[in-house]
Amino acid sequence: MSGAVRAEDLGAFCAAVFAAAGVPARVATIVADSLVCADLRGVDSHGVLRLPIYLKRVAGKMIDVAAEPRVERDDGPTVRIDGGNNFGAYVGQKALEVALDRAGRHGVACVGVRASNHFGTAAYFAEQATAMGYAAIVMSNASQTMPPTGGLRPFIGTNPLAIAFPTREGAPFLLDMATSHVARGKILSAAKKGDTIPLGWAIDKAGRPTTDASAALDGAVLPVGGAKGSGLSMGIDILSGVLTGAGYGPHIRNMYDDWHAPQNVGHFFFVLDVRRFLPLAMFTERLADYIALLKAEPRADGFSEILYAGEHEHRLATARRAEGIVLPPALIEELSAIGRERGVAWPAPAAVGRSGKVAAEP
């Protein structure tokens, strides 16, 4: 027994737990899918470890699971959406669908979203756009975790930015980055595992550099590249929050600490139809040439291959789809217990057959 669970089983477990907590199936399915997508891609920090806090937000009525995102303003290529404080992944999915529709009609679409929540991994949305032949830039603001350049305490979020393009074969080009040196979720993940973190990732609450993941969670992660990351994070906050009517800076409520009102997170979706510039086959041929040139470059010590953004995560996802997802024992225990409370059984471990494909154990 490998201890791995099949992705689809893990998704079904999460969806059933959400459903037992009163989340409509159409919402539960998407949120579960988004969490499992992160675990498949190796972005554990945005995976099913978020299930407990998501459920707690629902129980605390900080997430309105019945709300349907509503188009507030519609000018064709530009759309503003009120997420109604439903799950970020669900609101984001609806916004993406609007953006894809509008990009198909107008060539480009910008959809701004307010009144949303933590939307998981931006790659979940960006990858869907590339699968339909679109380029996408996806961003979201987030509650305060980083000091700005010149500041001492958290003011900006580690606001994520995804930039994605369709490729001819294999992984789409998919950069999904936080504007911190590392994602806060990685520190959360380290703290959960009891690991230390490298110096330079974060400061503690007194502003001192720290290797203690728990101390870092009480302190602040640092922007990537100093003023560049600080400015980039603010730019994302302005597009996602100031422009859309969502919160920004201190007006975004912390998912873990603030139970007085919904988070009011904002997102910004930019979708571009590459066919308005070049035929899709010509675009992907040129991109394939670019990638081939990259891979033919001489390599630095310690690298057996040069990868483009998203390639590593795509390989992980392919492997994990075949072999199952291995979660830390403590997380399995936590999730199983949550399932038991709601009458949802933890999935049977996956067995890897000779084909390399996963089969449920007998």
Add this chain to the structure above:
Amino acid sequence: MSGAVRAEDLGAFCAAVFAAAGVPARVATIVADSLVCADLRGVDSHGVLRLPIYLKRVAGKMIDVAAEPRVERDDGPTVRIDGGNNFGAYVGQKALEVALDRAGRHGVACVGVRASNHFGTAAYFAEQATAMGYAAIVMSNASQTMPPTGGLRPFIGTNPLAIAFPTREGAPFLLDMATSHVARGKILSAAKKGDTIPLGWAIDKAGRPTTDASAALDGAVLPVGGAKGSGLSMGIDILSGVLTGAGYGPHIRNMYDDWHAPQNVGHFFFVLDVRRFLPLAMFTERLADYIALLKAEPRADGFSEILYAGEHEHRLATARRAEGIVLPPALIEELSAIGRERGVAWPAPAAVGRSGKVAAEP
């Protein structure tokens, strides 16, 4: 005598030198304005120190000063432009004007440009958009100066990214960053002044860290934040180059070293009408609140104020417009000599009057 020259005199000098080299006035004026804009903002690396190489590119027939940028494909909000290998600043200006027009009509515009050249500072274009109440994202690819993550030698450019928003008063929010730790132009500037550079900015041609600016010019600058900057630079290359039909990676020719064909630089202009989301006054009021909250934050040691992106450069520009621009003596000598060859006199030094305004010396 301060040794400073008035911005308008410096611009007129550059325009006259360009005109003497056969550049039409409509082109010369814009290119000169773009160079002086960089010097005003303190981005010396993109200022008039580029005049000599620009002239050399013209003389070598690598820039077609007579070409008018041509719209190749027009779908309303999305436009592809062939720059005809004219100056990047001129091609960029024409592309920006198209983008502003389309954003006004459709709410959002994406203009991709191929067959262009080094376009100077991205802030030149982004600032114009904010002055008209638009948000803008401006990017360009550039010839190879940085190794990608896992690579050993230059493959990607320090591809610049500007993100800008209109503000109620004072400086627009204007992040203008290279995707390197520092702009290659800053190393060029240090090499010209004989200064050393901090460790970590660049590697030499053998791949070793160096503090020698000249050695760094033969080597490579490093992407900001490792894989993040590497991926961001590639994303910009894909939008500016792969998508537009311009060069990308090794297909972009180096302005200094390659004299066989034009550079074939590509740009990408994204302009958004914030009024499609919120009334402009409401947007700028919310942004003013964001900025006020930022400035009220406790400050780190050594900071007397927390600045937002572009604020420092805007203050420099205001001061330099009043007091004149001070250039290094060696650069003045070089430019004066170029002027003399073409019958264009170096401007008289500016004198600062009691009002703080500049007057020409008697």
